[in-house]
Amino acid sequence: MRFLCIILSFAFAALAQVDPEYVIPKVNPNTTPADLKNGQQLFLAQCARCHGPKGEGGRGAVLTQSRLPHAPDDQALFVVIRDGIKGTEMPGGYALDTRETWQLTAYVRSLGRMANETVPGDPKRGQQLYQAKGHCSQCHIINGEGGSLGPELTEIGARRNSAHLRAAILDPGSTLPEGFTEVTLVTKEGRSITGVRLNEDTFSIQIRDLSGGVHSFIKADLKELQKEPGKSPMPSFRGVFSGSEVDDLVAYLVSLRGKQ
């Protein structure tokens, strides 16, 4: 719902400056070194906050890969930059005109020609740690298997870089994704429940507790309602995994790229 509000505020602010009747050519018409340079400046100003200064990913997807799942060609990448991706945190390029959108397309495409990130660690050992020592599948789904309390990880290696994944394991609150705000509430009867916020409006809140149970409350019926936006329901695994085990787990997560 919060994301919907963000989308609406974008729509209200102004949609992309690209002419709505513009017919998108198959080949990017703006690929000179000067275009790339301007594209880089635009990227640093408008994209780097989420995608990282070098497209290495972070809150937004890793862009240093030859194949972008939502943008297999330049035409598709132009549309993604112009319109955003519905159902994700990726907004449209509301501040870009047609030429700038193409320049940014050229720069993002150039990031994909850079070498893929190499990470230390053994992904096979990481997979074993994921299943056994970490019990990660209790809360995360990979390829349809696992619990649903946390985010799905089937394509996590295509969307987040190794530094982000390492931080998620050791300091989960620092990388909390949208839609996973932790809430603790106390009913008038004195019952305390901690969980993840599923939805909220001015008068009510819906949460999933740490056992997966769904609860709905009218706020006026609660004695306490505490939201902790920077806190993750996921425990830190610092001290649980050794340094090399964290490397292995990160290597496994980086290898998860869905259907290639």
Added chain:
Amino acid sequence: MRLTICTFAVVLPLAAQVPYERLHQSDSEPGNWLSYSGNYSAQRYSRLNQITAANVRHLRPVWVYQMHTTERVETSPVVADGIMYVSEPGGSVTALDTLTGRPIWKYVRTMPKGVRGCCGQVNRGVAILNDMVYVGTFDSHLVALDIKSGIVRWDSEVADPKLGHSITAAPLALRDKIVVGMAGGEYGVRGFVDAYDAKTGRRAWRFWTVPAAGEPGIETWGGDTAKTGAATTWVTGAYDPDQNIVFWGTGNPGPDWNGDARIGNNLYSDCLLALDGDTGKLKWYFQFTPHDVHDWDSTEVPVLADAVVRGEKHKAVLFGNRNAFYYVLDRTTGKFLTGRAFAKQSWAKGLDDSGKPIVVPNSEPTVEGNKVYPDVTGGTNWFSPSYSPQANLFFVASRDVGGVFLKGNAEYKPGAQFNGGGQGPIVGEEGAGAIRALDPNSGELKWEFKLHSEAEAGVLSTAGNLVFSSTNEGDFFALDATTGRPVWHFQTGADINANPVTYLGGGKQQVAIASGDSIFAFALEE
């Protein structure tokens, strides 16, 4: 004293004549909602008092009308003699029976190829006068429909839609003219307010909101920038029949976020205009945000009421502005009387004695992005405030959200967007907003009801001592007007971006609001 409510026979009236005198005296017939804001003073206040804080818990939906559109719905219905006239995206109009919600007639406006607008094909409402219903269309026409059948009486082009002109505001009916504003501020158009002969559709006058060469105000623009200066007029104003003055707000200067070339205050952008109702001549103006670079249109609804400022009584205009400040102006002279911030803002230290903002340095957009409060949507926006004479409070739907303002290229091409930048959210910031009750004489906060996220819908107050408004998350709710205490709410299932109205349907007070693509009507349970 409780109003006497006439009992309507459950028979649809065959004729619905709404002469000017009824519009002028609309406060004397609260069973109808005859214009966009309910009366010429644009107070969005009703003297109906069947629904009160004591019984509002029995309010239930009585019918729902679905438009079947994927466009955003911002309509505010008009009601006359048991029939509700609802505009739909693009400029279609449906007449509904208020007892059942069943359509009586429908006018469908089909959009030609090439229309364009920044923010969807929204339409905010209609005007009625005598035997006609008037609607502005997204392809920039003003259309008069027969009130009994919806058949077109006349259709006048207001401006060329291919250049980015559109009409989204409800027209305002005067004695014999229909006043209408236009949108297109993101396309480098030249703004205006028009009036048309109500019978023939011929244009009676036009006031250009951006001066031409040689006209007063041209010195407030650099070079040729006035030609693409925007200052559009996309929300319905108010009317003072005693002084024959039309009050109308104007939008941002173009390009929105890059003011480098348009050196100066950029008149008459971000102004309240006082125009002669007969001629359209400018009587006075007040500019809220000189040289705006944040897209803070002053197209909010001006509310006419008496105010007492520093012991002196004034015929005033009350104005909650998108720039997050509340203003009280003398409506005869345009003189600034008082003002203060009502929502979170970081761009001005306050207002000086003449009402000009004392701007905080370095609050303009930059290439890298500059964090400023309020965001582009503002401390409030087009959605209506309300003034209750009974409670003597001004209610404003407020937003406490900041944005990262970006400056970009600004190259004008006819029909293409001309923004010069944009604005993104502050990553990680949760939305925040409130319904705020202000002392109309000073802007002092009397109470607030906090919302889960920023406000996007208007406010209605009633003689039942209630305030109705809505949330982004689909809640339609009522507050006690004296205290702000919530007394009722209903989850409609879709985000609400519209203004509520109230009227009598079958002799019972109904309250209606657009939510998603539907109109919901509520009444007390039997």
